[in-house]
Amino acid sequence: MQGNTQPQANMTTVPGAQGAPMAAAPMMPGQTSVKTTAAQQAAAASTPTALPTSVKIETLLEECIRRNASDLHIQVGLPPILRIDGALTPIPNTPVLNSDAVDKLIFSTLDSMQREVLSKDKEFDYSFSFGEIARFRVNAFNEKGHLAAAFRLIPTKMPTIEELGMPQVISSFAEYPRGLVLVTGPTGSGKSTTLAAIINKINSEKSVHILTIEDPIEFTHKSKRSLVAQREVHYDTYSFSRALKSALREDPDVVLLGEMRDLETISAAITIAETGHLVFATLHTNSAAQSVDRMIDVFPAEQQPQIRSQLAGILMAVCSQRLVPAIGGGRVCAAEIMVANTAIRSIIREGKTHQLDTAIQTGASEGMQTMDRTLAKLVQQGTVTYDSAREYAVDVREFERIVKGA
Secondary structure: OOOOOOOOOOOEEOOOOOOOOOOOOOOOOOOOOEOOOHHHHHHHHHOOOOOHHHOOHHHHHHHHHHOOOOEEEEEOOOOOEEEEOOEEEEOOOOOOOOHHHHHHHHHOOOOHHHHHHHHHHOEEEEEEEEOOOEEEEEEEEEEOOEEEEEEEEEOOOOOOOOOOOOOOHHHHHOOOOOEEEEEEOOOOOOHHHHHHHHHHHHHHHOOOEEEEEEOOOOOOOOOOOOEEEEEEEOOOEOOHHHHHHHHHHHOOOEEEEOOOOOHHHHHHHHHHHHOOOEEEEEEOOOOHHHHHHHHHHOOOHHHHHHHHHHHHHHEEEEEEEEEEEOOOOOEEEEEEEEEOOHHHHHHHHOOOHHHHHHHHHOOHHHOOEOHHHHHHHHHHOOOOOHHHHHHHOOOHHHHHHHHHOO
16 A cells, blocks of 8 residues: 555654765664773863854764764763764764753754653653654653753664564564564664564565554654554653554554553553454563563463463564674674474463573574574674673573584
8 A cells, every 4th residue: 555654743853964974874782881981071071172052963963873873962061972883982072061052952853842741751752853864763851950862863764674684584573464573672772673674574565554653753664565654652642551552443454562661561462462463562671581571470470370371372473682793893683583383382371481492492493593592603603702792692601602512
């Protein structure tokens, strides 16, 4: 079906400068230490490069794109800081920002209603378009009585699964007729990017109705073969749970839930998947076993046997991913893949999630792989260093054993 998604009320457009360079935006970053030292910060604070109020948000966003950074951080008492390949580094020749400068930078990306929400709630998630150059997801918040913000660069070009370097089995997730698919990992591990690639594949190949519920909308999908409707919390709906309750009345075939945050949203996602829909969702967990336990543990003890049985019936796959610094720069995605077969469904139903790792190890022929084996393979291929991979290992001893070929 052809058509366009409805414009989002919160997608403030910040005009970019003419001729601003276009960069290939990275996947979401992992957390690493700050590259600045106390001496560097002190030096930056004492450098009279410009008045704090002279910095423009357009200049900072263009620098973020030009340097292929994943994030821009703005905070009182520090110069603007970029996250590049997972490491934080100040933007050269920029001043330490005072409170007025930070307020001006952040407010320039907000409309009047958004400013009211931020003032009332002390924190606010939103997204905006930077002209035709890029889009950013932002969390504005208060710290020590001052405003601060983290800007996440979102690729304007919709990535494909192949371009992300994900295992080929990920493509099969788009072919499921129904059930629940989880993409998990810590903040900044590329979950939204992976889901965008899967949704884009469905949108390009199948004539279905795709409904997304996000906070905020990150990737915008134009209807191709599918009809795509994207709803944003606070603008198109009051809450995740409220949107999920009305989702079944909107005739969807595929539902993307930006995040399962609590019992209510997890329960609603299970119900939608049980009624014959394909549901994609994210969790902040580090493995397939953790993901299953998290979903079950939010329910009261007396309900957990029933939830285990329901989950065993609807869960189709779990992709748990991390971004690991690559040799030569950039980052590479390392993913643990669990595909629900008969053995895995029995393990979930019987509450023996500690056995899932073993089941994943024996399911290689079905596209399954553990995180430790994936990391070891990246080391053996010369893609990442041993030390970098070891930091992300789930079981360090198992990782070392695989690397050594024992």
